[in-house]
Amino acid sequence: MINIKINSVPLEVEEGTTILEAAKKGDTPIPTLCHHPALDSFGACRLCVVEIHYGKRVKIVTSCNYEVWDGLEVFTDTDRVRKSRAMTLELLLARCPDVRMIKDLAREYGVKQGRFSEESDNCILCGLCVRICKERMGVGAADFVGRGVDMKIDTPYSRGSDACLACGACVTVCPTGAIDLEKRFSRNEPVPLKSVFNAGMSTKPVIATPFPQAVPNIPVIDSANCVYLRTGGCRTCETFCEAKAIDYDQKDETVEVDVGTIIAATGFDLYNPEEKPEYGYGKYPEVITGLEFERLVSASGPTGGKILINGKEPRKVVFIQCVGSREEGGKREYCSRVCCMYTAKHAHLVKERLKDAEISIFYTDLRAFGKGYEEFVNRVKDEGTTYRRRELNEPIEVTKKKGKLTVTAKGHPALEADMVILATAVVPREDSLELARKLNISLSPDGFFLEAHPKLKPVETLTGGIFLAGCAQGPKDIPDTVSQASGAASRAISILSKDTIMMEAITAAVNEAKCRGCGLCVEICPFNAIELKEINRLGYTVKVASVNEALCKGCGSCSAACLSQAVQQKGFTDTQILEAIRGIV
Amino acid sequence: MLLKGSKDVERLKGELESRYSRFDKEIVITTNATCCKLKKSKEVEEAFSRELKKIASTKKINMRLTGCLGFCEIEPIVIINPQGILYREVKPEDVAEIISESVLKDDVVTRLVYTSPSGSAYANKADIPFYKKQLRIVTGNNDIINPTSIEDYIAAGGYSALARVLETMKPDEVTEEIKKSGLRGRGGGGFPTGKKWETCLKAKEEDGVCYVICNADEGDPGAYMDRSLLESNPHSVIEGMIIGSYAIGSNEGYIYVRAEYPLAVEHVRHALQQAEACGCLGDNIMGSGHRFRIRVSRGAGAFVCGESTALMASLEGKVGRPRAKYVHTVERGLWNKPTTLNNVETWSNVPLIINRGAGWFAGIGTKGSKGTKIFSLVGKINNTGLVEVPMGMTLREIIYDIGGGIPQDKKFKAVQTGGPSGGCIPENLLHLPVDFDELSGAGSMMGSGGMIVMDEDTCMVDVARYFINFLKDESCGKCVACREGIKQMLHILERICGGQGKEGDIELLEELGAYCVDTSLCALGATAGNPVITTIKYFRDEYEKHIKEKQCPAGVCKALFQYSISTDDCNGCGACRAKCPVEAITGGKKEAHSIDLSQCIKCGVCFDVCRFDAVKKVPLKGAVL
Secondary structure, eight states, X not given: OEEEEETTEEEEEOTTOBHHHHHHHTTOOOOOSSOOTTSOOOOOSOTTEEEEEETTEEEEEETTTOBOOTTOEEESSOHHHHHHHHHHHHHHHHHOTTOHHHHHHHHHTTOOXXXXXXXXXXXXXXXXXXXXXXXXXXXXXXXXXXXXXXXXXXXXXXXXXXXXOOOOHHHHHOSSOOOOIIIIIBSSOOXXXXXXXXXXXXXXXXXXXXXXXXXXXXXXXXXXXXXXXXXXXOOHHHHHOTTOOOOTTOOOOOOOOXXXXXXXXXXXXXXXXXXXXXXXXXXXXXXXXXXXXXXXXXXXXXXXXXXXXXXXXXXXEEEEEEESSSOTXXXXXXXXXXXXXXXXXXXXHHHHHOTTOEEEEEXXXXXXXXXXXXXXXHHHHHTTOEEEEXXXXXXXXXXXXXXXXXXXXXXXXXXXXSEEEEEEOXXXXXXXXXXXXXXXOOBOTTSSBOOXXXXXBSSBOSSTTEXXXXXXXXXXXXXXXXXXXXXXXXHHHHHXXXXXXXXXXXXXXXXXXXXXXXXXXXXXXXXXXXXXXXXXXXXXXXXXXXXXXXXXXXXXXXXXXXXXXXXXXXXXXXXXXXXXXXXXX | OOOOSHHHHHHHHHHHXXXXXXXXXXXXXXXXXXXXXXXXXXXXXXXXXXXXXXXXTTOOEEEEEEOOOSOGGGOSOEEEETTTEEEOSOOGGGHHHHXXXXXXXXXOOGGGBEEOTTSOEEOBGGGOHHHHTOOOXXXXXXXXXXXXXXXXXXXXXXXXXXXXXXXXXXXXXXXXXXXXXXXXXXXXXXXXXXXXXXHHHHHHHHHSOOEEEEEEOOOSTTOOHHHHHHHHOHHHHHHHHHHHHHHHTOSEEEEEEEXXXXXXXXXXXXHHHHHHXXXXXXXXXXXXXXXXXXXXXXXXXXXXXXSHHHHHHHHTTSOOOOOOOXXXXXXXXXXXXXXXEEEHHHHHHHHHHHHHOHHHHHTSBOSSOBSEEEEEXXXXXXXXXXXXXXXXXXXXXXXXXXXXXXXXXOOEEEEEESGGGSXXXXXXXXXXXXXXXXXXXXXXXXTTSEEEEEETTOOHHHHHHHHHHHHHHHOOSOSHHHHHHHHHHHHHHHHHHTTOOOTTHHHHHHHHHHHHHHHOSSHHHHTTTHHHHHHHHHHHHHHHHXXXXXXXXXXXXXXXXXXXXXXXXXXOOOHHHHHOTTOOEEOOTTSOOEEOTTTOOOOOHHHHHOTTSOEEEEESSSSOO
């Protein structure tokens, strides 16, 4: 360890530490422009200068690349240091008079403009972009070109680089925002990563927390786009993470858990309105879905809660309900149940944020069935929202002419709109069939999970120990979902809380001596209650059927199917039944 | 001719001496350096060859084709030995006469001898004031060495120092000897050479590998000491490097030389081949077991590549851009290994010190600066050339006694030492001795030895502008201080020269100059302020005249004066009218002419052609300059 003094305060640091690193450790601020902790020090901006004292000598050095030695005395804020930094900033300000961060720094050092002839560059030639591309990404797509006052940062022959990965690292490190990746640097088009949580309306970095309340609430690396995982370069995040928590080797894994009951609460998907081109979704950016609108008005959303479309506040807003729902004779004949109310809420939010907005809602039948729902709809109507009834078999058309949207519906005047919001149908999860097979439960014709009985057993399935909650079972709003989830939870608990459980008295039993281990019963059992097991028969290992009595409902399918009559219902063997019949007869 | 030790070297030397002694006479022609080649010395040489053939039966004549003898002003030079008669500016048509008078007879061709500006004629080289006051130890053998002949070098005592070092000295003894001599780096920094070697050796012990570099990237405008040395005596540099490599235990060396010096590159490459053929370079140098090879690397001409870290970056194949030198290159230099880099002249001094002893070397010069220094004396000076003087000689002696003063008896104004990064020294400081510390004290520096003399017709603001403009072109652009600082200094100087100077400009220039010194990354930036700071320090009144009165006292800054024809002096000869490229001058025969100022582009042709001093430079308002 090495003992130094920074501004007369003693400090112990490791050998090989630079003054800048030592100062950071001692919480002494030193301004920098060309320094980046993940890159080799460059020493070009000269802003990080400090004064060092040794013996009678006083010297100005750059702290970013000066390694400390025992007994070194450093002063970070002397008049000489401030004067030097101020001149550096004054010169940079003359070079880049419009760059905000230079302006701010210059102000901090009391620098005023006017003494030097000004240019209008916005690159300070700190070289961060060049160095991160070369040192970290291992690419070197751009470099310093020319010399002295003619030096600039460019790609070979000023042509967009093929080597550039368009990873955007240069744009990220550039302190002045001088890099135009698409137009100048790269031939490969940068593909911004869309934030799924913000419905694709904002971008996200490669490392991000999936959404604000994610559990666990920690960032993840997008492995498809991480430069290290793609090319072996970069690893910049590693140098920043003080907790050393970055683990590039983590992979998706399959976890097996033993459980007593299962609640299928896998939620729903939203209907893709591009399937109905008449609404113009995907064609016109002004046509968005209800979920997208939800993110747009959210304070944590892409616009910070401002309702903006193409950067402007809309004046005429049209909502269209039943997009994909209630298709007579179609795939989605059901009502999505939540659209009427959330559309009313959205209309209310638009009115709240944009007082002068003209709002129209196209609805089919207004289904405000919950507690207080009707009152809310009436309030929205009173606020000035126009409800317009549409006929389901009469399609609504959204068209665009000269930058203006027009919504045409039969029986209504053509409406101009700045923004159209579609209430898209609630549809089953894409993988619901796969999951149903896995859980051995059924789907209703609409594709949602089928409950055991629509009225008497709305949370159960036909498979024991598996329950349903929420939109996995069918479209429902939050109060309904919460109620059903509570029901499912208590049904699950009622099984788990008991030491023993009541079973069907009549279950199947296997006569192992007769069983040939053909496995027909295993396939036939609708409750997955039969497995093949190995036993020792006269010194040979053979396979025989074995019944899990906790799962067996005593339906008798197996005994009916068994070719060797090895599986029989307890107390209701074929012989017993035949004897009983004979007795009666 | 493999040399296996000092005995071989001595034997060869003896053989060569007896071979040369069989000649009746020797004709020395300076034809193996760029300066004399430009003055058509080749034709002179050919004429001599032709003429000598004719007399080959009567006289045995040795023709020695040497490199630069320093007095570039009067080249091509021909010296007839043993008389030591020097003929200046010899032309092919003079050759026959020289042969008949001085070779066949012992007479002197008077019309070809050197005449000083004061009118005295000198037939003998030794008597010429230009040479008389010099102490030519590094360049001293140039008149007996053909740079393409290793034999000439050995005959002159070459490679005997190397043989002695390899046979009788341990590496640390060599370093000790260099330390004792007090030799300091001749490239400009003035760092003690022995100390550098010692540090390198220490760093090498940890690392195992180290390199030797000769910095021949001479870039100062008007300075050509290194070029001349490499062209005229390349073996002395190579021998110095081999001795250095032995002292620090290096097996690999580089000579980084500008590609603009093709002749130097040619001579050095040739010399390296010869040295290797003689066993002075290679796997087993003179049978000592020491292994060392030198490669020549040509620089593309960036001034900044003379800076050691930029030079090494360039050698490594990277862009020649300096890095911070907080860790010295002797510890981590080329390929991150300990590296000893010395200037051409420094290396040349090494064999001399070994041969003649550290004590002898330390006896020359001042307390802090030992030995001699070669200067390239150029500008407004009678005797342009390379001069080698002992440290401690005053600037006045160099300029007036050796340099012969200013042409046309004009007034001396300043001397610029140290190249673009040096400073301008005024007349009242001409008593300063050439010494690393004294020159730095005056705000200039020794530099690599450029010495530009300026007379009264020089505008000091324009000089500062010129050098800052040079530095603007040569700054690598990496650090803000140098790149932006120099740019803004140039803007201000251009403004002042253009008549747009403002109150406060001088102070701003001083501030910027001091900032560059304090904050720049490398020595280029850190000395870039010198031309500005020293010209302001010693010639502040000129700056003030430019700014306040919008006048250029020397009549250089075109924006500050106009040409006018004095009706009293003009006799209407029409010379100016005929030469004016824009036909701005009108006037009838034998009538006073006049200049149409709206057309005049201030090219100055009329001023130069007028034999009656009728064309005057007139300030835009006020009196005649």
